[in-house]
Amino acid sequence: MLSRGGGPDGPLAATTHALHLPDGSRVGWSEVEHARWTEDGLELTATTGERRLLKVTDRGLLPETVHERVVATIVVSRHVPLRGELGVRLICRRTPGTDEMNWYTGYDDGLDPDDPQTRAEAADALRHLRLQMGV
Structure with missing residues (x-):
């Protein structure tokens, strides 16, 4: 695990291959078209067009890790x-x-x-x- 954080829906974990979400699903870094941090949390847009808002109150190093891993793909x-x-x-x-x-x-x-x-x-x-x- 590279970094982790969490919110009211549960923990998020960033690994070398994907972002693991509170619902148990994962989004591979190459599947993230756009990631944007807001006051409410992380807005993810997948290459499929699907959009999700993940409420994150404890960000830790997630913003830096998400940016680095997406750009690295x-x-x-x-x-x-x-x-x-x-x-x-x-x-x-x-x-x-x-x-x-x-x-x-x-x-x-x-x-x-x-x-x-x-x-x-x-x-x-x-x-x-x-x-x-x-x-």
Whole structure:
């Protein structure tokens, strides 16, 4: 265990591979799209889009650990313009303890991710980036 904390719903524990939640579930670090600390606790957004607010009253070193572990999974993060300044964010994340890598594409507001031309341009940008980075 790297750090721990807790709140009214129970303990949270950060390990090298995941954040273990009070309900007994876990969220792998490469599955965390966004983590934000507020007065109420930790707001987690998963790469699936699921959002959770975890009430944390005893934070300990959790804020620092969560930040470090999430950032450590990012292999590549690049914004590629497609139309003017509008484009896509291409992100490659490595699952801790494995060689598994997953790619995510985030479209800027103002681009339609369902548009076939936009999707083709994003796929082309991803191919180029993967070749360039060797991943």
